[in-house]
Amino acid sequence: MRFAASSIALLLWAASCSRSNTTAQVEGVGPQSSPRAAPNAEPPARPAVALPAPRELPPTRVAAAPRVVAIGDVHGDLDVTRSVLRMVGAIDASDHWIGANLVVMQVGDQLDRGDQERGILALFEQLEVEAARAGGAFYALNGNHEVMNAQADFRYVTPGGYRDFDGTPERPEWAGMLARVPPNLRSRVAAFAPGGAWARRLAAHNTVMVIGDTVFAHGGLLPQHVDYGLERINRAVREYLLGTQRELPSVLEGEDSPFWHRAFAMGDDPAACAVLGQLLARVGAQRLVIGHTVQQRGINAGCDGRVWRIDVGLSRYYNGPVQALELRPDAAPRIVTGAR
Numbered sequence: 001m002r003f004a005a006s007s008i009a010l011l012l013w014a015a016s017c018s019r020s021n022t023t024a025q026v027e028g029v030g031p032q033s034s035p036r037a038a039p040n041a042e043p044p045a046r047p048a049v050a051l052p053a054p055r056e057l058p059p060t061r062v063a064a065a066p067r068v069v070a071i072g073d074v075h076g077d078l079d080v081t082r083s084v085l086r087m088v089g090a091i092d093a094s095d096h097w098i099g100a101n102l103v104v105m106q107v108g109d110q111l112d113r114g115d116q117e118r119g120i121l122a123l124f125e126q127l128e129v130e131a132a133r134a135g136g137a138f139y140a141l142n143g144n145h146e147v148m149n150a151q152a153d154f155r156y157v158t159p160g161g162y163r164d165f166d167g168t169p170e171r172p173e174w175a176g177m178l179a180r181v182p183p184n185l186r187s188r189v190a191a192f193a194p195g196g197a198w199a200r201r202l203a204a205h206n207t208v209m210v211i212g213d214t215v216f217a218h219g220g221l222l223p224q225h226v227d228y229g230l231e232r233i234n235r236a237v238r239e240y241l242l243g244t245q246r247e248l249p250s251v252l253e254g255e256d257s258p259f260w261h262r263a264f265a266m267g268d269d270p271a272a273c274a275v276l277g278q279l280l281a282r283v284g285a286q287r288l289v290i291g292h293t294v295q296q297r298g299i300n301a302g303c304d305g306r307v308w309r310i311d312v313g314l315s316r317y318y319n320g321p322v323q324a325l326e327l328r329p330d331a332a333p334r335i336v337t338g339a340r
Helices: 007-017 021-027 079-086 117-133 144-150 161-165 172-179 182-192 196-203 223-228 230-243 270-283
Strands: 067-071 103-106 138-141 208-211 214-217 285-289 300-302 308-309 324-326 331-338
Touching: 067 079, 079 117, 079 138, 079 324, 079 331, 103 117, 103 208, 117 138, 144 182, 144 196, 144 230, 161 182, 172 182, 196 230, 208 230, 214 324, 223 230, 223 270, 270 285
Parallel strands: 067 103, 103 138, 214 285, 285 308
Antiparallel strands: 067 324, 208 214, 300 308, 324 331
16 A cells, blocks of 8 residues: 555654653654664654644635645756746745735645755745734645655655755754664655654645635545545644644545545546536535646646645646646636746
8 A cells, every 4th residue: 555654654653653752742642652772773762842732724714815835846956946926926036925915725735746845845945924913825735746755655755855855953862763764765854754843844734725616635535535524634743743643534646545546637527527526516516626746738627626736846846837726716727828
């Protein structure tokens, strides 16, 4: 199963849970048994490093906004991320919010394939704060590549992507396990393993979100996900990234999960469109907006406008068009196109 946790992630989770019950409660991790280490096998623990307190999740459902802009996968390319945000009027030349009451939704996959991931994550955090102060909002979802990094699946990390997280604070209880990780991987593992410094920051991102009459997910959504509960999905991913739950629930694993689903991105199969209709009826939405699957012809709609596919390969890895999807309550969805 694709979402079975990696051996590195499991070892680190076990290490974080091997501390005393009192310490585990402070860290938010329940007590667990773990294999006894051989005498002197682990180096002395490093001094404790204060990790950032995890921010709360945004609401799963928010009211319609006068203007919503949806942006697809950016995959480690800060330059094109800035370009598309400037194109839609969200930021100025100094990367500060100028969007007033604009709402921006980025549908996941900030990580992998590029060397500027840390800058993207930092910019998104900044814009969350600035947009809220101005009466707008900035949201970023978790995609499959965020979860892959939490599971130490680094197949798509670039050499620069490893260096980008050098100096990441390490949880002291991971010292022994991290000592066994290849040196070039150590900072990346410390950053994104559940409970790590950057995983805790990703834990403040939803996995699925509804804005007005539009539902957003990275790969897709199915009726069984609605039955499980959208809020419950968001909380489950948060708890996994914080390290308080060892595994994702089965509804979030495999090819049909919200991270990996592709049936609505591959054409207008009548059976898939029928399922989409059932999904939207259960959510109470008019359309689904997804990323994950690169669209060679740019942003496009399917199933009579009930699904919009917005992963156009923005990053330089794909070198696709600079496009975003604009949604207004009083107008049909509009594709916004600009230059790099």
